[in-house]
Amino acid sequence: MATTVLTALGHDWEGSMVQVVDQLPGVTVGRRCVDLADLLAAASAGLGDVALVSADLRGLDRDALAHLRAHGVAVVGASRDGQEAQERHLRQLGVERHVHTGTPREELVDVLTSTTAASAPFVTGAGEPLPGEDPPTAPIVPVTDETPEPQRGRVVAVWGPTGAPGRSTLAVNLASELAGLGQPVVLVDLDTYGASVAQLLSVLDEAPGIAAAARASELGTLDLASLARLAVEVAPRFRVVTGIPTPTRWTEVRSSAVEQVIDLCRSLAAFVVLDCGFGIEDDEELSYDTTAPRRNAATLTALDAADELLLVGAADPVGLQRMVRAVQAVGQVASPTPRPVVNRLRAGSVGPDPRRRVAESMARFAGLEDITFLPDDQAGVDAAVLAGQTLAEAAAGSPLRQAIAALAADLAGVAAPVGEVRGRRRLLRRA
Template sequence: MRVVIAGGARGRALAEDLRMEGVEVIAVVAATAPAAVVADATADAAAAGLVAALSSADVLVVDADRAALTAALVAACDRFGVRIVARCTRASDRRLAERFGVRAVDADAPAREVIDPAAGDSTRPVGRGRGRVIVVWGAAGSPGRTTLAIGLAAELARDGRRVALVDADSHAPSVALATGLADEGPGFAAACRQAARGALSVDELERISLPHGGLSVLTGINRPGRWPELSVERVQAALTVCRDWADDVVVDVAASLELDEEIVSDLDGPRRNAATLGALRVADLVVAVVAADPVGISRFVRAHSELRAVIGATPVRILVNKTRPGVLGLDPRTQVRRAIERYAGAGEMWFAPADARAVDAALLSAQPVLRAAGRSALTAAIRRFVGEALEPPPPPPSPRRRRRRPSRRPVAPRV
């Protein structure tokens, strides 16, 4: 573990204790130096050196002071994948650390407790058990993967379950845009970097995720060029930790299922489709979204065999979206069902209508469909799909035989 300490004389003392514990301390700087260098990294050569140290560090230890712990510093550390530990002397210091979502320790805490999140931290969130990973996938085009992923996650969270929404789309991430969340520090990319170092935990996921109406959201990469950060190993490791963080983890992925090693010569290089393939391989359930038009159906049929080759025996729930009679005749559901049954061998499927007004309301308000248009036909379809395909209702109680009660009518006495 590589640590940067900001804190003057107390920082130098802590550095000596950490070195005795076998921890690599790469820099000891003034208390406000990290915040200053983040505000202006072009000041001098020393500032550039501190930025390089921060980018290679695992932990930054800083005083919980308004001049030393700033929003810009927290955002920069999120981009670098650096965990912040704030040393507190007063109750106001702890409130400041909680406001930024960073870990707080006492100023005189032992060195091991400073770098070990599990040592002496009574406020650490406790895992809720092995949750399930639900991956929302669809063939190329715009079948409505992101809209339905957000809607399904919101519906799953209605009964009090802890639900996480993850944007693992390495081609066109859009969860942050659809929910109105900031993506300066992509949460899922930071989680993947922490997972690669073996430092991802439940409290780290709490820190880097963003709340959105009862959901915990890990936003996707903010530039498509950052896709090499989402490797298969990192994605699978991050989603494995997410199982201990949430009851349901809804993952939005890209459409392409091509194996990159078949089309490139560098067998050890990064893969553009690694995030999609990695998420599908660890999924407990796959929601396959199909656009209800001739092009969308043909694309799904051709990609279905590739999907099965990736996921094996993982259950698939088919959700046919944008169902309308205009392109498929008077009975679109029957037409779609027959085509998918014949060419993809899939039997059971669910349907969601083409409801442009509800989707527009959701995008305008940056909310899930069920909150923006709670009485729409699309909301009813999502709730029916969750109730039948994702959370089957409990079986009805077995009927009991009604025992005939004795008649209470008076009986005439015999004469």
């Protein structure tokens, strides 16, 4: 069966390229698209197998490429001979196969007929440097004798239902404790409803963070070096990609960009801790426009990428009931089995012997075993939030810090240390 090609190329050389492609054996041109919207519509309508696109196609970004792929359309980059910059740009966007105006006919046939969406997936990381291109010179996390060089970091998503059960408090302090254990960590604030990591850690409001990383990703300029520059180092081995400064900017954080950020973070650190927003409903099913940004895309992408999922719930009747429902809901969108964390444990909200009571009701109603309990510790969190510091810095001996340190040690597979803070943090005070 002939391969149907959709073309979306620079206007001045589109005609000659289409003419060549249309005469190739086993290849037909299904549609000559005038712009990106035309191409996306043709792909959605199932009009082609392969999209032949050039880097100068206005608006072409990772999201658009992900859309094509989602509709089973493979992407091949096309450029004019001698336009290496165009090919480089497409490679940065994750397009791996390329042809030129001077590519011999047999090779064109081979590339166009052998490329399928499955055989030519987009690479989510930055493309390998092209010959002659400098490799990234990222100020990658320093590696010491006690920290073996990280290969691919583990992704720990911290998620929980609505009601502020303590996702950010746990994410920030878990990241800090992992770093204290000698594990390089990147903490990424992906909460598009109420980002708070920057404030909790006194990082400058102006820090570019996830919005800048997403923009660079969409434009195809995000690589390990640029991500390392965006990830502020707040303490030794502890980097932070701050969240969006205001929830109205949620449309800027798209799924394909988050996917690339997480993928690159895996190369930057041994642990990638993700502070997620509470929403996990997939509104794509409601809006028929599949190219529209999705409100919960960042969290859904995080849950999809997670190796570990910490499900945080609040230790009170409302919080626990939400947690029971959340176990079912999150099971539909995340692959790891959630590890339940019940936060703010206290007798006042659930009755005497709260640990036993909560464990019993979680086992009965949600089938959850092995719950990690975090104590209610107003004094500890107040001291940390007031100072804009981690618990390890502001309240090292607090019960909450000790419980999170034990959880971090368990995740890192080491014995739990409790004591003095290792390596004080450089404070970047807000103006």
